[in-house]
Amino acid sequence: MVDGNFPWTLVRVYTDAGVVGTGEAYWGAGVPELIERMTPFVVGENPLDLDRLYEHLVQKTSGEGSVEGVTVTAISGIETALHDVAGKLLEVPAYQLLGGKYRDDVRVYCDCHTEQGATAAACADEAERVIDDLGYDALKFDLDVPSGHEKDRANRHLRPAEIRHKAEIVEAVTERVGPRADVAFDCHWSYAAGSARRLAAALEPHDVWWLEDPIPPENLDVQADVTHSTSTPIATGENRYRVTEHRRLLEDGAVDVVTPDLPKVGGLRETRRIADVADQYYVPVALHNVASPVGTVAGVHLAAAVPNALAVEFHSYELPWWPDLVQEPVIENGYATVPEEPGLGVTLDLDVVAEHMVDGETLFDEA
Numbered sequence: 330m331v332d333g334n335f336p337w338t339l340v341r342v343y344t345d346a347g348v349v350g351t352g353e354a355y356w357g358a359g360v361p362e363l364i365e366r367m368t369p370f371v372v373g374e375n376p377l378d379l380d381r382l383y384e385h386l387v388q389k390t391s392g393e394g395s396v397e398g399v400t401v402t403a404i405s406g407i408e409t410a411l412h413d414v415a416g417k418l419l420e421v422p423a424y425q426l427l428g429g430k431y432r433d434d435v436r437v438y439c440d441c442h443t444e445q446g447a448t449a450a451a452c453a454d455e456a457e458r459v460i461d462d463l464g465y466d467a468l469k470f471d472l473d474v475p476s477g478h479e480k481d482r483a484n485r486h487l488r489p490a491e492i493r494h495k496a497e498i499v500e501a502v503t504e505r506v507g508p509r510a511d512v513a514f515d516c517h518w519s520y521a522a523g524s525a526r527r528l529a530a531a532l533e534p535h536d537v538w539w540l541e542d543p544i545p546p547e548n549l550d551v552q553a554d555v556t557h558s559t560s561t562p563i564a565t566g567e568n569r570y571r572v573t574e575h576r577r578l579l580e581d582g583a584v585d586v587v588t589p590d591l592p593k594v595g596g597l598r599e600t601r602r603i604a605d606v607a608d609q610y611y612v613p614v615a616l617h618n619v620a621s622p623v624g625t626v627a628g629v630h631l632a633a634a635v636p637n638a639l640a641v642e643f644h645s646y647e648l649p650w651w652p653d654l655v656q657e658p659v660i661e662n663g664y665a666t667v668p669e670e671p672g673l674g675v676t677l678d679l680d681v682v683a684e685h686m687v688d689g690e691t692l693f694d695e696a
Contacts, residue, residue: 330361330687334648337621339682340364340406342414344376350414351677353624354406355593363393363403371407376414379426379598383408397570401595408596409627409673416672423627423673427601427634434664435632436640438467438513438615442647447474449501456502456512459646464662466510467640469541470502472528473519485545487524496531503536511538513564513615518545522555529559539564539586539615553583564588567617571595572602579610586639590617592624597631604635611637618642622655626668626675629659633667641665653681
């Protein structure tokens with residue numbers, strides 16, 4: 330585990346062919362323990378049996394809850410590492426294992442923050458800086474930020490002054506950015522259904538790329554109702570697991586942009602399945618991503634391999650050593666060039682890993 334802006338959980342798979350694969354699981358309590366629990370289910374298996382090994386891990390951990398949650402997340406890390414191994418053994422990049430690529434470069438959107446607080450002007454200033462200085466043409470800002478008008482955040486109700494505050498942020502950012510970039514806004518499942526509908530309606534006059542997770546994720550009927558109520562594009566999906574849970578979102582027309590998180594949802598092939606179902610409903614895919622360069626590059630391979638990929642998120646622009654974790658460049662001027670090297674196409678810098686490991690972690694060598 331590496332102590333980044335999140336505790337990144339890196340997974341390494343060793344083979345008797347001398348090939349080592351690296352993957353990443355979404356961070357969270359219990360995930361490392363579940364990965365260790367799954368080790369006996371993988372040792373001695375053929376790493377090229379990607380689909381079978383994924384189903385094998387799901388079946389062997391059914392008692393631990395492999396329908397959803399951290400068990401699926403742990404499987405995601407192993408599955409991604411197996412793609413790195415398989416690509417290296419077959420001498421092809423990971424996207425080729427998913428059917429080939431639609432694009433050579435994948436758009437990356439930058440999740441932005443401000444030091445000056447949640448003012449509309451501060452957000453607009455940061456948007457302009459990220460575009461002009463860092464080269465991004467796709468951004469995201471948080472809307473579930475304090476407005477100074479809150480009375481009781483627990484009831485999820487937005488007062489009119491709170492909605493005005495959020496609309497002012499959206500207006501300031503989108504007007505400052507203009508046609509230079511697309512901008513999405515994230516609510517982190519914070520609001521009641523009525524408040525979400527009123528917020529989405531208030532944003533309709535502005536050029537919003539999407540409004541993300543305005544309501545809690547559990548009730549898909551309410552999710553569909555909110556989405557159908559507005560012309561503001563609604564995005565969700567990072568807290569849904571495997572293709573079965575995303576299928577209902579898509580069948581019910583409950584989402585305009587689906588946002589699975591690859592190191593969380595089941596790995597590369599499961600995310601491919603989600604994208605395939607989304608494509609049947611003409612819904613684009615924007616990968617949620619808070620990963621290290623390893624998980625990010627896995628997302629780049631996936632986004633290259635599906636026609637309906639919009640972008641991959643980047644959540645670490647404030648962490649200066651993020652790109653140093655691997656030896657190859659990952660993001661340049663807001664885009665990621667799809668690696669052509671075998672597997673994921675990135676090599677861990679083990680010195681940087683060792684420097685930033687979570688206390689108590691052990692770094693295995695290549696042997």
